[in-house]
Amino acid sequence: MDTGSLIFILSVAIQSSTAVLFATIGEIFTERSGVLNLGVEGMMLMGALSGFAATYYSHSLFLGVLASMVVGGILALIQGFFTITLRANQVVCGLALAILGIGLSSFLGRPIIGRVAERCVAFPVPVLQEIPLAGPVFFNQNLFIYFSYLLVPCGWLFLYHTRPGLSLRSVGENPTAADTAGIPVIRIRYLWTIFGGSLAGLGGAYLSLSYTPGWKENMTSGQGWIAIAMVIFALWNPLRAVLGSLFFGGINALQFFFEARQFTFIPSYILRMLPYLFTIAILVITTHSKSARRRASAPASLGLPFQREENS
């Protein structure tokens, strides 16, 4: 394979993985606080819609991004309210939100299907992009992707090397112990749930403002669900999340590559199935792997409501 093709594949892999990466990182933080948010798909879609709509009407990309994060956060707030304060079943709430998000976005998005708005284009970094191979792959991308380059290491550092990160992890592992130590469990859960939703919204905005510009019904095609699976593969570690999303992006990139070169030995419908089958495969491997289980497992209080034994 020539370098041109390799660069193409790698570069597209990064582009295809970014939406999932944002959503995965967001969900990692949410789940680290002990809250399971299955509504990510709905939040991504609403984020995509509101991001695009805001940009279309205001002609400002910045407002679009902002809108997507706000909308994602609001939806997550709903999830938070029902699961944290009302202590309802987290699985059902998340699914309901996803369904709500899917339906609402297709309902509200009717008027702007097919419209065109500003889009976020690639922004080559002056010196770095000259580096052979790595340059065009990493440094000829758009702002969303550059942001993700910052987000991941910052996320990792935050989680493992700061006090708020320690507090977050404790809330997810043993909220009663954290509560006794004076950590505001409820506040932290709300905060990180909203954060997760905002990032999911951002992931959606990436899709509608950059990757496949415009709005189309159901444009995430399940990437929200894939993100949730990726969180498990990532073992709730932001660094590993990059690995998972890149794998996913890589499969997508290969798909494009084959179609572009018209390799027909793999029929297109199988190519389209591959990302999902692949996600299932890594889920199986992760769940089954003994070493993974020993290294890290789900935050112990994931999915369980928190209640102080006696309300003060």
Next chain:
Amino acid sequence: MKGITKRFPGVLANDRIDLEIQPGKVHALLGENGAGKTTLMNILSGRYRPDDGEILVDHQRVRFHSPKDALQVGIGMVHQHFMLIPNQTVAENITLGMESPRFILRREKIEQDVERLSKAHGLSIDPRAYIYDLSLGQQQRVEILKLLYRNVEVLILDEPTAVLTPSEIEELSKTLKDLARSGKTILFITHKLEEVMEIADEITILRKGRVIAQTKTEEVESRRELARLMVGREVVLRVEKEPVIPGTTVLELRDCSGYGDRGHQAFQHITFAVRRGEILSIVGVAGNGQTELVEAIMGLRPLSSGQIILFGKPLQESTSLNMGEVGYIPEDRLGMGSIPSLTLVDNLILTSYPSFHRRGVFQREAAARKTEALLSRFHVVAPGIHATARQLSGGNLQKLILARELSKNPRLLIAEQPTHGLDIGATEEVWLELLKQRETAGILLVSGDLREVLSLSDRVGVIFRGRLMDILSVEDEDWISDIGPMMAGVKQERTR
């Protein structure tokens, strides 16, 4: 603390309690289960708020809205269930929730501080160790260090010796006395008389939410006196036991070994036999392999080696344990032993339900009748057979489970901590039922309560770190003094 009153729905946990605590002393809070000791201390440590009354620290009135407030005044509590995060290190656990350093976690500095602190108080611990690698005694040390790290002056400990071996108890008692001598105030909650006499300087006895007595240890005449104060009547420390001639062997373990959940060797080379007509107890501090051993006998956990012979036939992994012949009273009443959200009928047929389903169809009337009969025979107080198990009190729930298992007329009965958390009245009832069952079955009793074991057993096996130290029989006079050290792993040379 003055006039502290605390009400929970349906229960007056603390009734106008007055408590005065002197600095630099070890003060024991003694009482039976449910006397209100933990509630009172939860109020003092800021976790609960009193309905009435006030707390004065150094003669200043204080109000706590959360444990953090209490910590700021210098009062901290070590709970019975440790508030630790298993997959974090000691240092991380200790520094959790502290104000400084504000943002960046300086791991090394914290570890150094912890190390210094631990050496200063003789509580050696590795700050980099993960909690799940530590023994319960070590974890307790971490909890104490957590408080010392925050310059707590008053340390409250809730049932601190519940999970310790006798040697660890000695270490703890030394630590507490040292802390008291250095000016700290120690408050500990217990229901064990021996510890009170050994460690405390002052004693307050609570019963049914009220202060019954306050005294200095040196002025106490005897343990019997304390027990009487605690319970309110002469406590029968022994139960009447008729001698029964043991019959056929119902359960036999030959050189059995097995692994625990964390991949460690939970028990090894266990060999013993239970015969009909006798009660064999396995006594040991919780966490020494008893739970895994019982799971293996019940077929819920595979053996790594050895053989279990049940009613003369080896127990293979494939043979489904005949539930009708083995009664099992699990330790975890609400978790495994019952289904809190289902009705009493559903619960009572849990281990015998196939006999209530003819050709797959449920026999409603038969089950209902059986339930009513059992509830009355075992004196289970309940709002009706269609009430949910959740609505029963602890004692009644245990009686329900007992009824369920005993009504099968099992040839082998396995009882795990059967009177854990029950009051004296319910405990006696359970003991009497077990003794009665002894006539027709072999009973394997697994317990950490020495009093229970000594009262009921014909033979006692001591388990420590997964090994059976020895099996002693009632006839043996030295057994009482041998059991303690054996629970800590010390095997005495015995002259027969």
Next chain:
Amino acid sequence: MVVSVLLALLMGALVFLAAGANPFKAYAVMGLGAFGSLYDVSEVLVKAIPLIFCGLSVALSAKILLWNIGGEGQLAVGGIGAAAVALFLSPHLPPALTLPVMILAGFLAGGLWASIPGVLKAKMGVNEILTSLLLNYVAIFWLEHLYFGPWRDPMGMGFPGTAIFPESAWLPRFFQTRVHLGLILCVLLALVLQWVFSRTQWGYEMRVIGENPKAARLARINLTRYTLAVMFVSGGLAGLAGMAETSGIHYRLQQGLVVGYGYIGIIVAWLSRLHPIGVLFVAFFLASFLVGGDQLQAVMHLPSSVGLVLEGTLLFFILGSDFLSKYRLRVIFKCQAPHLK
């Protein structure tokens, strides 16, 4: 419960306003659309049929704490199975047998599709929510491939899909409506399921697993076997929804088969608290939203997905009221806590 419905309707009104429509008029149109005439009611029944199947599917799996979110995919695969029989097997079968074999095929296909997450969960503990969900996409791609590709009707006249099934493969309809035999089938299954839950040993064992898996272990109930069996049957039920839609409404495999019944089935199951008879009523109720929503599209040119939105909102408010009633239970439980210490 009533408060929740009212609140949901209020939310819906806000959504209508957001879309620039008069809420009263919108609701009126929906109501009339769903119940205005006998034919309209029959249309509600038509939409209720797949909802009942999917609702039963989720109710069954949730009974033992399994979340079968793969209804959409199982429905699709059920349709594929039924279509395979109709298009390729039926020429070789006596006409009377075609429908029964199709029913069986739909059930088996859905069941096998659901067995993939079932096996993964039972043998390897893999989260069934994600696996069943991801397989939905796979199934839909497969379905599209089939009716766009190898099974495409050459005389399709632009609307992609398979050839029309032979008449022996059509589920008979009632009177002049589109309500088909599937209705009888799903109601029967609901009754059977109800009976199984309350009167049989299986029902007891499932109840124990669902309410306290640890106690189920104690009672020697085989969790693995139940996981596999329940996922299979649950998938089969959703597969029957697919069979019913292809064989009762479309008479071919085409676009418009997979429209979200699988997901709404989850809402149905939850709202009826996993009660099979309840599923019948809830499905009917929710189907009326869908039919009303269609009417909205026709009359007021609003997207019909408003039905979906209303249902999602309704679910949320029900969840909220759920909490209030559970809160009372929790207080009672806390009463017991000191005793249990």
